[in-house]
Amino acid sequence: MTTLTCFKAYDIRGKLETELNEDISYKVGRAYGQIYKPKTIVVGCDVRLSSQSLKEALIQGLNDAGVNVLDLGMTGTEEVYFGAFHLDVQGGIEVTASHNPMDYNGIKLVRENARPISADTGLKDIQKLAEENNFEEVAQKGTTESYNILPEFVEHLLTYIQPEKIRPLKLVVNAGNGAAGHVIDALEEKFKALNIPVEFIKIHHEADGTFPNGIPNPILVENRASTSEAVIKHGADMGIAWDGDFDRCFLFDEKGQFIEGYYIVGLLAQAFLIQKSGEKIVHDPRLVWNTLDIVEKYNGIAVQSKSGHAFIKQVMREENAVYGGEMSAHHYFRDFSYCDSGMIPWLLVSSLLSETQQTLSSLVENMIAKFPCSGEINFKVSNTGTVIQRIFDHYAVQNPTIDKTDGVSLDFGAWRLNIRASNTEPLLRLNIELNASAAGRSLQSYVDEVSALIQA
Structure with a gap:
């Protein structure tokens, strides 16, 4: 039995060919269909060059398990989520590696009403069946038809605003050559029809799986300059940049600041x-x-x-x-x-x-002035548990308020820290924030202090 290493805590992600390929994608579809037995589900994929063929293999697996598929074409993850709760279907799957490197891809899965499937809620069962490769034959195979979800999705998006109250705005939009562009185009048309005075300045707008401007991941500092510079150049009110499957957006103010x-x-x-x-x-x-x-x-x-x-x-x-x-x-x-x-x-x-x-x-x-924060700082460490205990012991004498909802949070009144181990990598993630009115020291001094403890 082959062990499939692409199954993670929340989704499926792996290096192409070695960890994820069309055969594995087929088995994922087949296992999903056999375990959940949905009548119909929606399937979409992002713009990566490998996504279309992985999606086709996935759909074949679903069809062979007796599942009907509405193929949404090139979509962001949230269009699949939307289809899964808006249409009369029992689940959804998006083929995407979001902001991962070029040689990766992945699969995100949900059930009816877009309920997530993660390691605790069924992903391990799909993995087990895919690894065993022991599938039941079905009497009737499923069908596939194309479905354009975009008009209904755009209508839904408009319910979050009152169009008549939107004042003139100039927005820089950076799709990062990912999947967001087609939604912006559809919203722009709708805004014009409704006389909503928003002007879109589009950069890196065309969907392009070769990612000529780099992988769309605005969380990396080096990927922010193009949005920031466009905001300043065009005197825009705001800049918006998305990751590859646009389930995350990142905002820049009118000064181009992230x-x-x-x-x-x-x-x-x-x-x-x-x-x-x-x-x-x-x-x-x-x-x-x-x-x-x-x-x-x-x-x-x-x-x-x-x-x-x-x-x-x-x-x-x-x-x-x-x-x-x-x-x-x-x-x-x-x-x-x-x-x-x-x-x-x-x-x-x-x-x-x-x-x-x-x-x-x-x-x-x-x-920002009241509660400045460090942003998330990652440290590569071999033994995360030992390091967290070291921090815990060091600060125990100061009697902080302790919270263990996720990792360890220590609250000292003037400042607080949260330290947690990554679910997926040998990393410690540190966040520090300051209560500016109570703190007598700089944020950086606390960051330096805790960083020294981690690296001791």
């Missing part, structure tokens, strides 16, 4: 709570003070969840939360079946800019 995902969580919480107070907002434990401050200010209820989409979605469902946000730029919405979207956030922020009549920098400057 805004940490952490502060966007506060901004989106504000956008929802302005409309309706008392709603629940779910956040992860890595950086929390700004989110708690905003949610309290606008009369919401903050709920903490472990990081990771499967956990956030679960907590949101249990709490009926209107919105959930992670500092890693994943944003989840109740009206989007608790799924993450890279299109809804910038629409909400555009709405907030119009409503408050403020610039994006002025909306976030106070947050």
Whole structure:
């Protein structure tokens, strides 16, 4: 029996040919069909050169397991999520490697109503069956037909804004040659028809699986300059850049400055709570003070969840939360079946800019000044447990408030840290934030102090 190494905690991802190929993709489709026995599911793929053939193999596996497929063509992950809860289907699969290197690809799977399939909720069963390669024959094979989800998806996106309230805006949009461009084009047409005064300045717009401008991953500092420079050059109100399957968006203010995902969580919480107070907002434990401050200010209820989409979605469902946000730029919405979207956030922020009549920098400057943060710093370490214990022991004498929702969070009043081991790599991830009004030291001094302990 072959061990398949492409199965991860939340999805399937691997190096092409050695870890993921058409044969494995076929087996994934076959196993999904045999385990869940859906009548029909939606399938899409991103722009990578290998995605189309992996998708075709996957669909063949689904059909051979008796599953009918609506092929959505080239899509972002959230178009598959949307199809899975909007149409009369029982699941969805997207072939994508998002922001991984060129020689990788992957598969994201959901069940009915776009409920996630991760290691805890069925992915291990799919892996086991695919490895055993012991499939049942079905009496009737499934069919495949093409389906254009785009018009319905765009209509849904417009429900998050009040078109008549949008003031004139100039937006730089950077699809990174990934899958986002076709949605922006469709929204632009719709905006024109509705007389919404938004001008789009498009860079790296065409879908191109050779990624001539580099892998679309704006979380890397070196990938931000093109968006930032375009914002300044065109005097835009905001810059938006997406990763390859556009389930994450990254925002730049009118000065071309990149805004940490952490502060966007506060901004989106504000956008929802302005409309309706008392709603629940779910956040992860890595950086929390700004989110708690905003949610309290606008009369919401903050709920903490472990990081990771499967956990956030679960907590949101249990709490009926209107919105959930992670500092890693994943944003989840109740009206989007608790799924993450890279299109809804910038629409909400555009709405907030119009409503408050403020610039994006002025909306976030106070947050950043009040609660400056380090951003996530990664350390390669061989024994994550030993290092976390060392930090724990070192600071025990200061009697911090301890929280173990995800890794270890230590709160000292003037500053706090969260340290956690990566699910997928031998990495420690560190986040530090400061309460500027209480701290007598600089943020950098704390970062240096903890970094020295990690590397001791």
